[in-house]
Amino acid sequence: xxxxxxxxxxxxxxxxxxxxxxxxxxxxxxxxxxxxxxxxxxxxxxxxxxxxxxxxxxxxxxxxxxxxxxxxxxxxxxxxxxxxxxxxxxxxxxxxxxxxxxxxxxxxxxxxxxxxxxxxxxxxxxxxxxxxxxxxxxxxxxxxxxxxxxxxxxxxxxxxxxxxxxxxxxxxxxxxxxxxxxxxxxxxxxxxxxxxxxxxxxxxxxxxxxxxxxxxxxxxxxxxxxxxx
Numbered sequence: 001x002x003x004x005x006x007x008x009x010x011x012x013x014x015x016x017x018x019x020x021x022x023x024x025x026x027x028x029x030x031x032x033x034x035x036x037x038x039x040x041x042x043x044x045x046x047x048x049x050x051x052x053x054x055x056x057x058x059x060x061x062x063x064x065x066x067x068x069x070x071x072x073x074x075x076x077x078x079x080x081x082x083x084x085x086x087x088x089x090x091x092x093x094x095x096x097x098x099x100x101x102x103x104x105x106x107x108x109x110x111x112x113x114x115x116x117x118x119x120x121x122x123x124x125x126x127x128x129x130x131x132x133x134x135x136x137x138x139x140x141x142x143x144x145x146x147x148x149x150x151x152x153x154x155x156x157x158x159x160x161x162x163x164x165x166x167x168x169x170x171x172x173x174x175x176x177x178x179x180x181x182x183x184x185x186x187x188x189x190x191x192x193x194x195x196x197x198x199x200x201x202x203x204x205x206x207x208x209x210x211x212x213x214x215x216x217x218x219x220x221x222x223x224x225x226x227x228x229x
Contacts, residue, residue: 003159003198007172010160010194011179013204019190020129021208021228025053027133028227029220033061040134041097048119048127049088051076053211054218065089071214075122084118091117100131106143106183121146129185141183145173156194 026047030040039060046056051073058064072079079085099112113124147154147169158164161172176187196202215224
């Protein structure tokens, strides 16, 4: 018999917080360092560039720009290629923060971030998940997920909802929003984890372990460990 997860088990996993632990850590670090809004925005942007907390902190706090001294995790490795890295740095301007401060819904926010250079669906979702944790905007969460068949979050949703019909998946995500009191960007993250559970490449606690392991030996180790407690 293949891997299964009930709806109740999914809600419990999501509320447990492991899947989004790094995204919440960025918000905790912003509070710890008493970052001004623009600096907090920059930290989110750097994290979206690298998907690596110590590197994002080095970029913000130390002004580190040497690409050889930064770590780029998962698909963020492509930031290193074809001039993407210097262009992303050039395009980090305060008008981007102003654009998001004027929207009222998650769909509008997503459309704004997707218009930025090198922000595909994954990077836009990641950025906005962290942005909501940091700034807690009063947005209406109205975005409807695309349910692309080859995406991990779709496969995770199908496993939990026990249906691949779009109408049923929409009902599932809307129910989960209410039961978790969370937004679609965060739910997408935990649904990706569900699919990786099925594959056997992740487990409950994996993301917390990875975050703490990556903090070992870096100059922010003690701070990250304290904030994770």
